[in-house]
Amino acid sequence: MKVLVTGATGFLGTVVVRALAERGHDVVAMARPTATLPEPASNVTYIRGDLRQRGEWVEQIKGVEAVVHAAAAVGGSFPEQFAGTVVATENLLDNLDWRALRRFVLISSFSVYDYSRGPSRMDEQHPLEADPSRRDAYTWTKMLQEELVERTCKQHDVPFVSIRPGAIYGPGKDWDAGSAMRAGKFDLLFSPLAKMRLTHVDNCAEAIAAAVDAQGVTGPINIVDDEQPTHARYHRACRQARADVGRAIYIPWWLAATAGLGVKFINSAFLKKGARLPEILDFPRQRARWRGYSYSNAKAKKELGWTPRVRLEDAAVKMFGGKE
Secondary structure (H helix, E strand, O other): OEEEEEOOOOOOHHHHHHHHHHOOOEEEEEEOOOOOOOOOEOOEEEEEOOOOOOOOHHHHOOOOOEEEEOOOOOOOOHHHHHHHHHHHHHHHHHOOOOOOOOEEEEEOOHHHEOOOOOOOEEOOOOOEOOOHHHOOHHHHHHHHHHHHHHHHHHHHOOOEEEEEEOEEEEOOEOHHHHOOEEEOOEEEEEOOOOEOOEEEHHHHHHHHHHHHHOOOOOEEEEEOOOOOOEHHHHHHHHHHOOOOOOEEEEEOHHHHHHHHHHHHHHHHHHOOOOOOOOHHHOHHHHHHHHOOOEEOOHHHHHHHOOOOOOOHHHHHHHHHOOOO
């Protein structure tokens, strides 16, 4: 198929382009106007464009049969993230050739889930965030994006898959080796026994490519690896692979949560909720990152025929250069 990949030179998009090309698809890889483009490949065509506004890219994407929409804003103010995620998606949807389109795969996020309720084992049936305003702009805009794409695909009767990856890691993105913050020669690890929802970038890209090919598969699909290490284990694996990390100091979840709830009370009672808190002190975001959950990838395995191949220890060695 002729497959459009947005965000094609990003951390995940680069690997998705390669995975689709290896499966024999003709890939139209769309990058930001200022992005550095890789060397051309036989079945990959790179184009530049800003999805926030019309441009030459509108003509260049005509006739695509599938879309992998990975472009989104991951930081900045709410208006910046709204423009980079929601407005950009609206423009993409408005300019697709829906008569040719056979499949739409959106890269969403575990951020859309509600971490204040639901069972401790999280799958695709877990409740979505009921009040995204209490979290952050990323959660809010990803939820809006997912709703927009699903609604539009239904209108055009195009199969839609929402891939919801956990924490994607790999070379250049190690999630601070599982620590909450560095304090001198020490790393503070919140909730050290809580599992991390990790997926290696290669594993995640293979699942996305499989979603493009999978016939009859629709709806949300969570992507997490079989290995779901605790923060403590992940930190040790990174340290053994010669990561530049400090010695771990473990902060149990109850202590971190108590601090977060205390700051929340002060912010509400005395500051009229006006203080912008860092993640480590903002209780709703604390809960989303460090509360103890386990994560199911059963649907991805069953419906996509996907098995994560890259193992944690091997990935750590590649990220940091080798074991001691």
